[in-house]
Amino acid sequence: QDLSLPNGTPVDTSSPASSSSLLNRLQLDDDLDVETRDLFVTVDDPKKHVCTMETYITYRVTTKTTRAEFDLPEYSVRRRYQDFDWLRNKLEESQPTHLIPPLPEKFVVKGVVDRFSEEFVETRRKALDKFLKRITDHPVLSFNEHFNVFLTAKDLNAYKKQGMALLSKMGESVKYVTGGYKLRSRPLEFAAIGDYLDTFSLKLGTIDRIAQRIIKEQLEYLVELREYGPVYSTWGGLEVELSEPLEGVSACIGNCCTALEELSEDMTEDFLPVLREYILYAESMKNVLKKRDQVQAEYEAKLEAVALKREDRPKVPADVEKCQDRVECFNADLKADMERWQNNKRQDFRQLLMGMADKNIQYYEKVCVT
């Protein structure tokens, strides 16, 4: 099936030159996206469902759009994590050359984390919301058929079953042969990306550990602080003139405890999940790179075969070359995207961290005036 640009014109993918113009057009669209956004998706309102077989949470997914691909301007459906997971798999299948945003972790160790606690559900909701927003912002993924169904179908399960039956048909998925082809040489560019992602994941992992350690130390500090405050109060009980200032100090310390608690909570709920999300992102990016390698390997093998056969079969290699170009274009585009997102996101959550530190410290200020 031919790809078409968001504005409906078919892509001329017969030559590399058109691929770069494709790239340009896509980038242009990206910039216009900001002003002419025509699709808005939100995830909210988590609800617990208790059934005989299981208990689970559903989230409300609200869509507002002016796009022609949607029958109605507004939709509101309920989805559970399973459904999001299904969507992501479908997107990976149907758009293998693209980076699909990560989902929050599927499995949670029972007993360690309470799957139904408010904090956990809220953290998950935010991550699911971000997942859908990222797809919405993507010039190609947002037009994916499965995405459309996910947002609109009343009965998603029926559609899912349908999809299973069609799996055997080639349909819209471009099949990639897995394994069997050895890559001659990876272009420097992609080798660099691979190395970058490795180091990047490593560093994020380290930061995750440091942040967790800080939270732990802060909580231990909190424990001591909680004992410290009341001692001043006890002392205040002994004194006459000094009782007011002593009580004051005790109250201050109490407020500090509260502020510190909030800081640790915010870090756990907002900072750490984003770090982990990016680590997952890096993982999925690496997978795409592997696939790209496979495509290149296949292309090279086929090229060799053609050279050996000396047959005039321009079509197959051309197809494969088409693929590779597409991969390269999209990869570059998405990498640029990712960096941009990364910057903004980093700025966002670093500011969040700063804001939290600020809040903490401002509390201290307000509170420590005798």
Add this chain to the structure above:
Amino acid sequence: MEDCLAKKMEITVSEAEKRTGRNAMNIQETYTAYLIETRAVESQSEGQCAPVESLWRRYSEFELLRNYLSVTYSHIVVPPLPEKRADFVWHKLSADNMDPDFVERRRIGLENFLLRVASHPVLCQDKIFYAFLMQEGGWKEMVNETGFQLKADSRLKALNATFRVKNPDKRFTELKHYSDELQSVISHLLRVRARVADRLYGVYKVHGNYGRVFSEWSAIEKEMGDGLQSAGHHMDVYAASIDDILEEEEHYADQLKEYLFYAEALRAVCRKHELMQYDLEMAAQDLTSKKQQCEELATGTVRTFSLKGMTSKLFGQETPEQREAKIKVLEEQIQEGEEQLKSKNLEGRDFVKSAWADIERFKEQKNHDLKEALISYAVMQISMCKKGIQVWTNAKECFSKM
């Protein structure tokens, strides 16, 4: 306060020096000597400065001075010395007496002690104290010659011994109770504070790890690199700042410690009153019983059981001459006893009066000092927070430039 020594003289403990010497048992030991410098304060002189006089003293001499003062002025709440051994330490400080930080804080504590004594209206006039400041040689002998050790009531050291005092001044009983509670609450406070400091140190230092990893991360980034690198630098600054912060807090801890030890001195005064009252009541009791004995002998009636009475019943009565002699002895004793009782009573009342005056003075000093200490502690906390805000704001700016 007009006559107090502190106004007439500048006193500092300016240096500390490690020394080796032989002690009383002729064993070689290492100790620290402290340099006491004094200079008379000239009022309104045109740039004229009196010469600085100085001498060296070691901690044990300070101890001797304080013992002398607390025995000689048992009605005064005598300022305490800084602790003998490092207590309430958190992990960074060592408990070693030779540790330079400890020696430094002790030097400050000793100076504070001398200033306290010099500003006390009664204590500053003491000759031994003056000699301690001015006369290097022969001071120890001078102190011992006062014979103060004989006056020392060994019972004061037995802190836990109880004396059944029937009529103590209620104020002193309450005050003793207060000083016990104060000691307990301040030591608890100091212990927890040390733990709090320890934990806070941990929190700050772990942030230093951010500095390193940001640096490493910045190496692989293009646009984000500079921002990360400079933010990492700020994290390092943050981690390093805790050292100074906690050092300043030690000063606060020392102020609290002073009053922890002051509580002991306060308790000693209350105890002294108890003991005086006890002695008084014992003397009164003794007098009463002697009077009774006298009466019995004179009238021949035995009102209370006494061994004498029993033995005389068993072994026959005494002769009238013997009885007369006994009565005379008793009458003398009774007269002595009455005089003693009178003087003890007077002593007791004087003690209560002057002790209570000093206690009032102490209370005011305590309230003033502790209020100031709490305020400066709060100021310290605020400055710590401001520094924190500064660092994080800087880091935030770096991030925003990414």
